[in-house]
Amino acid sequence: MEVSWQMIVSGFMGGCAAELVQWFRMRKELHKGLPDWAKSWLYWTVTIIMAVAGGLLVYLHSIDSNPILAFNIGASAPFILTSLTDQSPKVGPGRSESD
Numbered sequence: 001m002e003v004s005w006q007m008i009v010s011g012f013m014g015g016c017a018a019e020l021v022q023w024f025r026m027r028k029e030l031h032k033g034l035p036d037w038a039k040s041w042l043y044w045t046v047t048i049i050m051a052v053a054g055g056l057l058v059y060l061h062s063i064d065s066n067p068i069l070a071f072n073i074g075a076s077a078p079f080i081l082t083s084l085t086d087q088s089p090k091v092g093p094g095r096s097e098s099d
Helices: 005-025 041-060 067-075 077-086
Strands: none
Touching: 005 041, 005 067, 005 077, 041 067, 041 077, 067 077
């Protein structure tokens, strides 16, 4: 099954919406000035990469006919990726699993 660009864009927009929710929660505090992290190019780079990951997850899940599901997967991308990395065994630096 081929995934349409519309579904990938829906996933990307879901990732952007997750960031928008964070700003919405802070709206009453913004009159005090932007937080330091909001001025960081690294923060915005990671944010854009995470939104792109939302579109990539839609592609990997082969979502092609449900834009709401695609949007939801995009918004959930940080949680999905975190759960995947949390399943990896913790290995200390300079050690292997067999040590």
